[in-house]
Amino acid sequence: ADVWGILGVGLMPWDKKMYDTLKRQDYLYTLLTRGNDGSEARVVQSIVGFLHVPEDPENALVRLEQSDIRILSLTVTEKGYYRTPDGGLDVDNALVKEDLTGWTPRGLLQPKTAPGLICTVLLRRRGQAGPLTVMSCDNLPLNGNTARDSVLAFAKLVDEDLASYIAEEVPFPNAMVDRITPVTKPEQIAILKDEYGVEDGWPVVAEPFLQWVVEDKFVCGRPAWEKACSGPNESVLFVDDVEPYELMKLRLLNSSHSAMAYVSLLASHTFVDEALTDIDVLTFLRA
Numbered sequence: 001a002d003v004w005g006i007l008g009v010g011l012m013p014w015d016k017k018m019y020d021t022l023k024r025q026d027y028l029y030t031l032l033t034r035g036n037d038g039s040e041a042r043v044v045q046s047i048v049g050f051l052h053v054p055e056d057p058e059n060a061l062v063r064l065e066q067s068d069i070r071i072l073s074l075t076v077t078e079k080g081y082y083r084t085p086d087g088g089l090d091v092d093n094a095l096v097k098e099d100l101t102g103w104t105p106r107g108l109l110q111p112k113t114a115p116g117l118i119c120t121v122l123l124r125r126r127g128q129a130g131p132l133t134v135m136s137c138d139n140l141p142l143n144g145n146t147a148r149d150s151v152l153a154f155a156k157l158v159d160e161d162l163a164s165y166i167a168e169e170v171p172f173p174n175a176m177v178d179r180i181t182p183v184t185k186p187e188q189i190a191i192l193k194d195e196y197g198v199e200d201g202w203p204v205v206a207e208p209f210l211q212w213v214v215e216d217k218f219v220c221g222r223p224a225w226e227k228a229c230s231g232p233n234e235s236v237l238f239v240d241d242v243e244p245y246e247l248m249k250l251r252l253l254n255s256s257h258s259a260m261a262y263v264s265l266l267a268s269h270t271f272v273d274e275a276l277t278d279i280d281v282l283t284f285l286r287a
Contacts, residue, residue, distance in 0.1 A: 004223040005048035007069070009060065011076075011117060019052040021201040030200045032192055037206040044204075053117070057110045064121045067129035070220045072121065074121050074147060075137045076114045081150040089115070089153035096154075103158040115154035122170060123162050129167040133218045138179060141246055144174035144215060161191045173215035174242040178249055180207040210234040213245040 008027075012021050022029065033040050049062040062156055074080070083091045090096055099116030107120030118134055125131065134151065136143035151172075155163035157252040181204060188205045192198045193269045212225070216238040226236045229232070239245070263284055264275035 002223070006046045007063070008047055008050035009064070009117075010052045011111065011114065013052075013054050015143045016052055016055070018049045018202060019100040022047065022050055025201065027287050030198055030203040030224060031194075031209065032188065032205045033208045034205065037117065038245075039195070040208075041192060041198065047197070048265070053111065057108075061107075061111075061120060061124060063131055069129070071133045071135055071218065071222065072118060073135040073137055074114055078140060080114050081113065081140075082113060083132065083146070083150060085200060086148060089150055089157075091157070095153060100152070100157055113151045113154075117157050118151050119158065119166075120164060122166055126162070128166055129166075131219050132221070133222070134170060135175060135214075136172070137175055139177070141250075142174050142243065143176075143252050144172040144217075148172035169219070170216040171219050173217040174212045175212065176242050176246050176249060178211040178214075178253065179209060181205065192283050208233045211245075213242050214238050215242050216240065256285055 005276060008022065010016065028043050028045060030041050033042050051063060054062045057197045064072070076082040082093050082096050084090045091100065095112040096115075098110055099111060101232050102110070103116075108116050111117035112121050121130065133275070134144075134147055138146075140146050150214050150254070151164055151170075152166060155166055184205060185204055188203060188260075189200065192200055208231075210231065210233065212235070214225070214236070226238060229236055237245075260272070260275060260281060264272075264278075264281055267275070267278060267281060269275040269281070276285075
């Protein structure tokens with residue numbers, strides 16, 4: 001059976017802090033899930049290494065063009081796609097400009113943006129290891145389409161042949177993840193130490209519920225993520241079309257959160273947990 005792992009890639013100078021922390025911990029980190037029924041901590045061993053691109057870009061690119069790299073996943077937030085309000089590539093952005101002017105027949109020597117890095121990796125793999133799957137995990141509607149648009153827009157400006165190759169050979173599956181995972185704060189690091197005796201410089205805190213819906217469009221295999229679920233609160237679904245699930249989340253979850261915020265503010269509540277103990281708010285929300 002295939003053994004899969006995650007190789008972290010940090011593209012920005014400030015990613016060095018995460019790189020240093022994970023390296024010090026042998027790339028292990030703690031997942032702390034907290035819910036109504038208490039909390040649970042477990043150590044995650046999925047990360048097998050970390051490439052900090054600004055430190056040694058050539059070494060990172062050589063590693064990413066190896067055939068055992070089969071999925072390039074992104075969590076670069078909305079800003080990392082460098083899109084203009086009408087959906088095009090923001091060619092006036094300083095980092096995008098740097099990547100566009102720095103392009104060579106071998107791609108970029110020092111990529112500064114996600115589209116620049118992806119285009120460089122795909123160019124260097126063409127005719128060698130071949131294509132891979134580019135998979136956005138960002139919290140955007142139809143995030144795979146967004147990733148594809150940005151990468152293709154960049155490729156068209158630097159190499160038309162590369163753009164055609166990407167359009168024909170490289171899948172960009174859409175994915176929707178539903179799990180509340182706040183940014184790690186010092187008090188959560190303290191909770192982990194006090195309650196579990198674990199010293200972790202970068203734990204991840206999340207709710208017990210997890211739903212991940214992924215378009216099943218992969219060019220050279222994928223992990224059996226659907227087998228990784230534990231318990232009734234977790235599900236991973238592979239589907240032909242993610243959009244119905246996104247609409248369900250937006251309409252049932254996001255809009256009810258907004259509605260709750262408006263009435264709770266009027267009722268002088270500050271936090272969600274106290275609002276939900278108010279029978280009027282709860283009845284309104286259920287209705």
